[in-house]
Amino acid sequence: MLTTRPRGTNDILPNEIDKWQRLEEVLRHVSRLYGYSEIRTPIFEHTELFQRGVGETTDIVEKEMYTFVDRGERSLTLRPEGTASTVRAYVENKLFAGPQPTKLFYLGPMFRYDRPQAGRYRQFHQYGVEVFGSRDPSIDAEVIAMAMDIYTRLGLKNLSVELNSVGCTKCRSVYRKELQKYLEKNKHKLCSTCQARYDRNPMRIFDCKNENCQALIEEAPTIADLLCNECRDHFNKVQEYLKALGIPFHLNPRLVRGLDYYVQTAFEIVAQGIGAQSSIGGGGRYDGLVEQCGGPATPGIGYAMGLERILLTLQKQGVMQEETKNIDVYIATLGEKAHLKGAVLAQQLRNKELLVEYDYLKRSLKAQLKAADRYQASFTIIIGEEELTNNQAVVRKMEDGSQACISFADMEKYLIDNIRKG
RNA sequence: GUGGCUGUGGCGAAGUUGGUUAACGCACCGGAUUGUGGCUCCGGCACUCGAGGGUUCAAGUCCCUUCAGUCACCCCA
Known part of the structure; x- marks a missing residue:
């Protein structure tokens, strides 16, 4: 439970x-x-x-x-x-x-x-x-x-x-009586629920799925005749x-x-x-x-x-179209310092309205790229020791695998330009 | 409230007349590629076969009870 x-x-x-x-x-x-x-x-x-x-x-x-x-x-x-x-x-x-x-x-x-x-x-x-x-x-x-x-x-x-x-309320009560009068002689032939309906709300007998009841009420007067x-x-x-x-x-x-x-x-x-x-x-x-x-x-x-x-x-009816969800950027990092840099970069890019995911599991690069693929990221930014010392990062375009080295200073502009374009 | 069908790993499912360590596919994780995804290959991942009880030397497989899912009746959205 x-x-x-x-x-x-x-x-x-x-x-x-x-x-x-x-x-x-x-x-x-x-x-x-x-x-x-x-x-x-x-x-x-x-x-x-x-x-x-x-x-x-x-x-x-x-x-x-x-x-x-x-x-x-x-x-x-x-x-x-x-x-x-x-x-x-x-x-x-x-x-x-x-x-x-x-x-x-x-x-x-x-x-x-x-x-x-x-x-x-x-x-x-x-x-x-x-x-x-x-x-x-x-x-x-x-x-x-x-x-x-x-x-x-x-x-x-x-x-x-x-x-x-x-x-x-007025014409309905008139109709009710008419309907009861019509069904009166056959009342005992109705199903048990309809017999109860006969007294309480005879109009509901119309809803009954029982064939017998349907037959009995088939020719009954309808409310339309008595409005x-x-x-x-x-x-x-x-x-x-x-x-x-x-x-x-x-x-x-x-x-x-x-x-x-x-x-x-x-x-x-x-x-x-x-x-x-x-x-x-x-x-x-x-x-x-x-x-x-x-x-x-x-x-x-x-x-x-x-x-x-x-x-x-x-x-x-098959009119439900699936909405595809994909993110703009996945940030992959290697090592403690890069991980910190990635967190900061993620915030910075989100402030520019980009959809950003980032690895919280300290997984291997391979696993991180796999994750980026699953998110259908447009770009993956890869940050490791080497990139940190050069103050730049590898930016991989996931669609075709092409990569470029972009300095952190130019990162925002580069991504915004390329994502808007694509 | 009543009836039919169903209930095996995260999901989809095999499972012979009850008989040893319960298939397979997908998904997931890892490796092949010491910092690179989608393809391929290899490997890993099951303390309750819904639950409880019973029959039996032995039950996922038989019986009972119960719970849940599903569809239908009643009725409604």
Whole structure:
């Protein structure tokens, strides 16, 4: 156990940190373009926040939370998603009193106690945005367009946007009853989980993979048929804006997202070929959430994307180009005095913005050159007794093995000139 | 929480119906080249064959338990 990381967690090693940083760069850049400011909230919150915010009946709250009691006997929970915390921060810090809408993004680890599999981990990373203060359908469309913009910039292909409206609390309860009425006579034929869903949240039966359940619900009325005028109008406008923005989408009346707070717009972005966990992002509108979390009635919409899944998709689609790392100068030394001189020279060259490595192991020259080769150094400076007395060093161009004797006084200029050129 | 597959040196892997000192490749370190890399050759590098228990004269090879990885279900990013 001492040398094993906890289940479902990952070390991001030096050889892969690069792609993470490049991904994060794109996310921050696009955030700026769309006018979002970063918010950093705690990794853990009062358990109650997620219970109320995410919803008591969701899988997240029922079986996936990392909850613990601290020394002050408070129940705390490692955040399983980002929206609840962001809403809490919005309310607590009275951001609603500032200019609206408020557009925020976050980036960081989330935690869910789930069985790990391809594209699913217990600690995973999400980037997400939240917009508070507007119920206008144009922002729904923009948020979806923004997500697609990010994927496109990253080079992802073959994605599909699944879009639905889950209605407001009013039309949803009407729909619920309709759906229950439709399924009533066949209720006993549903699988056991769907029988439970029948009472709690019959819309989730659409998600069931069981063929029998699928058959039973196939001809069921969809929410689209029963949206109230306001919701239907909103949904139509969202589609209108999406079309105008050139974002293709699939209407999916069966898309039901697993978090309780969604109303009206719900969407998911799906990638192919990364296994069963194909959703690389999703979101929707949550107009009642801020109020429910103790703030003023404020509309909101947001989405989150899973960074591991994005990286996985990038890899599967082969759009991940390796970044070559090489240094400018390797300093090889022989003998104690030369070693000291090398240390000083390394500092001097680094001050001139050169990437410099130096041998700390007092290895043989041969071994040092081998190291220089591994670092893909452009030049290796060799300093030994002889060079010290002549106040110069051998500078070897690694590419072709050509060497020159350069005085320490001219070293900086020589290297800078030659490296810039090459 | 449920199920399938897997678990041998840093990595990738051989390992016959259980039978002596557990292949091979890569990586790493050193030498051939007394102060010079990338190629070649030579050499070096394994106290637990995931862990624990059992069967047997004898187990990496059989049985049980457990842990981990992986994929899938549930659900989600």
